[in-house]
Amino acid sequence: MKLPFLPNHDDASFFDFLTAQHPELTPGGHRWDERLPGLAEPSRAGGAVTVPQATTVLAIKYQQGVIIAGDRRATEGFQIAERRIEKVFKIDDYSAMAIAGAAGPCVEMAKLFQTELEHYEKLEGVQLSCEGKANKLGQMVKANLPMVFQGLVVMPLYVGYDLKRTEGRIFKYDLAGGRYEESDYHAIGSGGKDARNTMREHFRRGVAEPDALKLALLALYNAADDDVGTGGPDLVRGIYPTAKIVNATGITDVSEEQIRNIYDGLIETRRSKER
């Protein structure tokens, strides 16, 4: 049955609906190559485009769930483009994603993924499984591949609480849409390696929530210490990294006050070492 004046589509995916009927609204759907022929060649396009990127975002599993956190800096070459950008997004009641890459397409993909999951839930009457959500995100990353050749990278880190397995889960991706599950912790972005090094030293399985949060913030601090693309706590302006906690009761933001307190302690310890 075709309905005039209303959108007609056959399956429950919002992303597929957009791709089929409004391709201009999907992240990989811009047909730039037709309008700007110069951009079609990756060799010429890659160097010319500078977009805000560079980041550290990370996720750590703890006893009851997962913590996901990220810094607040966006850069454009050697310039700071934005000091308060938010890189950790609530996706639905039981999952969140953090992003690294070109800011615009990243935020767009987070928004699209939010809509995708809500759309599915409303149409089908049930939520997608944790695994199903992670796979869908992989397909969206894969669809963005043409944009990667234009220099617009979108790299998500996805965490969810699996209600069936009653545990938190972490998924990382590659540019071709490959999806890999991490068992303990992971960090991506230009400072990802530095953050992973810190977490490797201090992480142990079944760590309690306050310790995991402290470790997440310490890893971000160390990443900001070594990586110019990552912003540390800005004490003058009062800008701090953000973190969210995902567990069986849902998703909660860690309050700025709590994060500030942890950083105050951390900075005090560092300062005492310099004396």
Place this chain on the structure above:
Amino acid sequence: MPMPYYVSPEQMMQDKAEYAKKGIAKGRSIIAMEYANGILMAAENPSASLHKISEIYDNIAFAGAGKYSEFENLRKAGIRHADLKGFMYSREDVTARSLANGYSQSLGTIFSQEIKPLEVEILVVQIGHNGHSNEMYRISFDGSIIDEKQFAVIGGKSEAVQAALKEKMPEQLPDLKTALTICMGALEQTGNQKLSLEALEVAVLDRTRDSRKFRRYTPSETKQLLS
């Protein structure tokens, strides 16, 4: 070549309307009623999984009476319309009025152009916030659209239910428990039988909730609410 029989347009429309009305009257009624904190929707529904009432968007809900496959199709199209609009513009730009207009256009076109009209009657309701009033639109099989106040009834013996509700409606907006009691009373009175909570589908658009205002009540939650 045989000549096709001539049927006057009046006759054709009347036949289609009668056919659609008959289909819609076969089912049971669904009520939407404004209460102090939002809009309550209640329907007699023996199935716990095939819903007649559902969420469209943050402040908007949908109810369909008549043929399940047909109003289910309309519901899905409505969700696509709303999600697309919310994605393209912003969440606050999704309105019940624009959705109701889409439904009205769609149903009207199908009624006049297709051989078989849709045997459905639907409700699109939206709760207002920041001082804006609630909106309730009832849309019939032929695309006619009616802006309802206080309560709206679709499907089954809707006129009888409406009359029963008119008698019982208090001056002030009732609280949720009172509103549900009134709805159940009206459904029982016109159906001439006691309603079991298992066969009652209850959902609300609750203004006090965050972002997505739609909430479904399970039979045990309904029982708790009424106690």
